[in-house]
Amino acid sequence: MTSVEEAIQLIRENAIKPEIVKVPLSQALGKILCEPLTADRDFPPFHRVTMDGIAIAHADFASGQRSFPISGVGAAGVAQQTLSQPGSCLEIMTGAMLPTGTDTVIRYEDLRIEDQIAILEIDTLKKGQNIHRQGEDRRQGEIIVPAGRRISAAEIGVAATVGKSELEVYRPLTALILSSGDELVEVAQTPLPHQIRRSNNYSIQALLQGWGLEVEMAHVADDQAATERLLAEQLPKHDVLLLSGGVSKGKFDYIPAALEALGVQKSFHRVAQRPGKPFWFGRIPGGTVVFALPGNPVSTFVCTTVYFQDWLMTSWDIQHPRPKAQLTKDVHFHPDLNYYLQVRLHWNDEGRLLAEPVEGHGSGDLANLTDADAFLMLPRGSDLFLKGETFPVWPFRP
Numbered sequence: 001m002t003s004v005e006e007a008i009q010l011i012r013e014n015a016i017k018p019e020i021v022k023v024p025l026s027q028a029l030g031k032i033l034c035e036p037l038t039a040d041r042d043f044p045p046f047h048r049v050t051m052d053g054i055a056i057a058h059a060d061f062a063s064g065q066r067s068f069p070i071s072g073v074g075a076a077g078v079a080q081q082t083l084s085q086p087g088s089c090l091e092i093m094t095g096a097m098l099p100t101g102t103d104t105v106i107r108y109e110d111l112r113i114e115d116q117i118a119i120l121e122i123d124t125l126k127k128g129q130n131i132h133r134q135g136e137d138r139r140q141g142e143i144i145v146p147a148g149r150r151i152s153a154a155e156i157g158v159a160a161t162v163g164k165s166e167l168e169v170y171r172p173l174t175a176l177i178l179s180s181g182d183e184l185v186e187v188a189q190t191p192l193p194h195q196i197r198r199s200n201n202y203s204i205q206a207l208l209q210g211w212g213l214e215v216e217m218a219h220v221a222d223d224q225a226a227t228e229r230l231l232a233e234q235l236p237k238h239d240v241l242l243l244s245g246g247v248s249k250g251k252f253d254y255i256p257a258a259l260e261a262l263g264v265q266k267s268f269h270r271v272a273q274r275p276g277k278p279f280w281f282g283r284i285p286g287g288t289v290v291f292a293l294p295g296n297p298v299s300t301f302v303c304t305t306v307y308f309q310d311w312l313m314t315s316w317d318i319q320h321p322r323p324k325a326q327l328t329k330d331v332h333f334h335p336d337l338n339y340y341l342q343v344r345l346h347w348n349d350e351g352r353l354l355a356e357p358v359e360g361h362g363s364g365d366l367a368n369l370t371d372a373d374a375f376l377m378l379p380r381g382s383d384l385f386l387k388g389e390t391f392p393v394w395p396f397r398p
Helices: 004-013 058-062 153-161 200-210 224-237 255-261 297-315 366-371
Strands: 020-024 053-056 067-074 089-092 104-107 111-114 117-120 143-145 166-170 174-180 214-220 240-244 265-269 280-283 289-293 324-327 338-347 353-357 374-378 390-395
Touching: 004 265, 004 280, 004 297, 053 058, 053 067, 143 153, 174 200, 174 224, 200 214, 200 240, 200 297, 214 224, 224 240, 224 255, 240 297, 255 265, 255 280, 255 289, 289 297, 297 338, 297 366, 297 374, 297 390, 324 374, 338 366, 338 390, 353 374, 353 390
Parallel strands: 067 089, 174 214, 174 240, 240 289, 324 353
Antiparallel strands: 020 166, 053 089, 053 104, 067 117, 111 117, 265 280, 280 289, 324 390, 338 353, 338 374, 374 390
16 A cells, blocks of 8 residues: 555645636636735835824924914825924824825824814824834835735735736636446435435535636446546546546446556555545646545545645645644554544644544544544554644644
């Protein structure tokens, strides 16, 4: 069997490089940024007022003055005002340019206005207060967001601010999810006693769509010729195929043979792990990547969460250090396999991420996933994992 570490390395070696395309800013959310976002001018571009109030010259306050005749009003979005009358003030609004001749802003809450005279009600005043200085955040030409970042609402805001109406991003990868098995029926059907509804393809689809892929689904019966025909048709159409079921050693597990007959070169088949031992991975040289996953629902979910996600992040050239969580109780696991333990996550008062084991009934217990938040990976080589020990964790909830 292939070790978990070897499987990850082989998968990373078969990462692909998506092509770069331009998309409107309104369509960039969730995509991978392929160009740096650079400040086209200082951030902020001028001394910006941060409170509604009045603007004065601090030297007047320092000389003992506490009443200031109002000589005008400066609003956000208008040209810079000038305080031309010594000893006076300008009313000024949040977001406005700091008027020439002033260096300090006093909030309305700290004064009262009578007969167009602002009377201060405070005894101390810091020079330069309530002003966001020009270039304080970023200087013109400075990189604000590096390439390789997944675009969130924060990056959208920055892109808009620096005038990027379009962004260079990776083209969304296309994936086909192919389920197999004569026991599977459509979701809307009522299964016969010997049948079950298809679920793996929908859970995989949800994971992939959350990562920004364009996903199609198909199903094939347990038939060697039909499997080869459908794979031959679909392999050239997609960047990656994820197959659910038909990869073990049963008489009706036709997937591995069909893939190899169509020129998909196997990297490994069977990984030293639970769940998901029958996992098959390969690729058409220079072309489509194939993840052939075990049919049991928890096995499918683990392999997609752990291995496909790692392949995707590697293809996007995104660094993805693995967080760790601390066991909340002892766990016994005797087989010499890596074990992906279902856990519920929470933070303790000291800020440690804790992993509470969620007992299930094996790799067919799909319902148990709804009680868990993540998979905690317990390494092979031990059969006892103690409360308080920390291990890598793969969350599948936000």
